[in-house]
Amino acid sequence: MNRIALGLAALGRPAYINLGRVDALPAIRDVAAMRATTYEVLDAAYAAGVRWFDVARSYGLSEDFLGGWLADRAVSDVTVSSKWGYTYVGAWRLDADVHEVKDHSAARFREQWAQSRDLLGRSISLYQVHSLTVDSPLFADHALHESLASLADEGIRVGFSTSGPAQADAIRRAFELEAAGRPVFTAVQSTWNLLEPSAGPALAEAHGNGKLALVKETVANGRLVVEPPPALVRIAAERGVGPDAVALAAVFSQRWADRAVIGPSSTTQLRENLLADGMTLNADELAELAAVAEVPQSYWEHRSCLGWR
Numbered sequence: 001m002n003r004i005a006l007g008l009a010a011l012g013r014p015a016y017i018n019l020g021r022v023d024a025l026p027a028i029r030d031v032a033a034m035r036a037t038t039y040e041v042l043d044a045a046y047a048a049g050v051r052w053f054d055v056a057r058s059y060g061l062s063e064d065f066l067g068g069w070l071a072d073r074a075v076s077d078v079t080v081s082s083k084w085g086y087t088y089v090g091a092w093r094l095d096a097d098v099h100e101v102k103d104h105s106a107a108r109f110r111e112q113w114a115q116s117r118d119l120l121g122r123s124i125s126l127y128q129v130h131s132l133t134v135d136s137p138l139f140a141d142h143a144l145h146e147s148l149a150s151l152a153d154e155g156i157r158v159g160f161s162t163s164g165p166a167q168a169d170a171i172r173r174a175f176e177l178e179a180a181g182r183p184v185f186t187a188v189q190s191t192w193n194l195l196e197p198s199a200g201p202a203l204a205e206a207h208g209n210g211k212l213a214l215v216k217e218t219v220a221n222g223r224l225v226v227e228p229p230p231a232l233v234r235i236a237a238e239r240g241v242g243p244d245a246v247a248l249a250a251v252f253s254q255r256w257a258d259r260a261v262i263g264p265s266s267t268t269q270l271r272e273n274l275l276a277d278g279m280t281l282n283a284d285e286l287a288e289l290a291a292v293a294e295v296p297q298s299y300w301e302h303r304s305c306l307g308w309r
Contacts, residue, residue: 001277003252005052005081005214006045007261009040013060015094017306019222024266031061038065043073044267048274052079054214054261055120056130057101057112058086058145063119070123080123081189081214083161084112085130087158099308104129104136107112113151113230118252126187126212129160134169149179152264153245160207161216161253165296167191177205187212193220194232194250194292196299207256207292214259219247220299229292235285241275247278250289256259258274 010018014029026033027066029049042053042065055062064083083194085108090099092165116124129138129148135268138144148158161172167190177184190199198269207213219225224232228243236243281289 001274002053003048003062003259003261004050004274004277005054005258006029006042006050007054007216008038008062008066008265008283009056010265011041011061012055012062012065013088013090013099014092014189015090015096015099017221017303017308018020018263019114019226019306020269021222021309022274023253023266024264024269027208029094035061035065035068038056039072039265041067041270042066042069044270046075048076051077051082051085052259054081054088056083056277057116058083058088058130060088060090060092061128063116063200066119070120076122079125080120081126081128081159082116082124083128084109084116084132085132087112094202094309096308104138105131106141106147108303109144109147124156124159126159128158128187131163132160132163132170132174133164134173136148139173141178145177146183149182149184149194152182157187157191157212158185159212160185163191163300165198165300167199171199171202171206175209175211186282187214189214189216191215191217192251192257193218194224194229194247194289195220195294196296197293199288199298200254200256204254204256207258212224212258213256214261215251215254216261217255218251218260218262219244222304231288231292233291235281235289239279241279242272244273245275245279246281246289248273249281250286251274252279253281253286
């Protein structure tokens with residue numbers, strides 16, 4: 001369990017793009033129901049030994065839910081990571097035209113850092129730029145670099161998450177940034193899964209250079225569970241587990257992957273995910289699974305078409 005982190009992207013707001021999520025959630029997704037479901041999943045994860053929890057300003061009320069759970073359960077032996085750079089604007093509606101808005105400005109960082117700190121207090125160990133891409137204005141904002149790097153003075157690691165077909169370029173460029181002679185970033189959270197493994201070499205380099213490497217979207221927003229490739233179905237059947245567990249075991253086979261962020265929508269999905277703990281895939285299985293990878297551009301185009309539901 002020491003390589004698993006529980007993410008609340010699918011639980012902190014009523015709508016999200018993950019496949020296989022709707023039937024796992026309460027029929028009525030009001031704030032009270034989603035808070036209760038989140039607490040149930042957090043309780044089950046903690047009982048199973050998970051000690052890392054990942055949230056974001058744009059995940060609806062995820063920081064509020066997690067902060068409330070930490071206080072209610074008097075939990076302090078956990079690592080909390082959050083993100084800034086997107087704002088949730090969905091107004092708790094399933095049919096919102098826009099659910100989140102991106103802004104990597106220094107002003108947004110200051111605003112959202114204050115909000116995150118207000119909700120999570122000093123439990124935050126890692127604060128990340130949300131979905132950093134090579135065209136982000138952050139790369140040219142030296143004042144923002146200094147503000148981010150200064151979080152290290154408070155004992156907080158600074159990182160970034162990535163998305164899109166050019167993740168590797170963003171990873172390498174971001175780790176080159178310095179402020180006052182010290183690196184701005186010491187952690188990265190990127191998409192890596194059986195369908196989209198293209199960031200692997202850059203993540204391996206980062207890990208080899210002492211950076212913390214987290215993996216997100218480990219089951220491709222549910223695609224590897226709802227629409228699993230035949231090879232994944234066969235190996236999962238032989239192993240007596242679901243395709244999600246095998247997909248996660250493939251992440252754990254990457255030596256550079258320090259943490260795999262899972263995003264279950266229920267305790268049932270959580271239990272199925274956690275069956276990956278301790279599973280080791282053999283060389284033949286890994287080779288067969290490697291063949292299911294898609295062209296990165298195609299993968300991200302498909303992801304952009306997933307509807308919020």
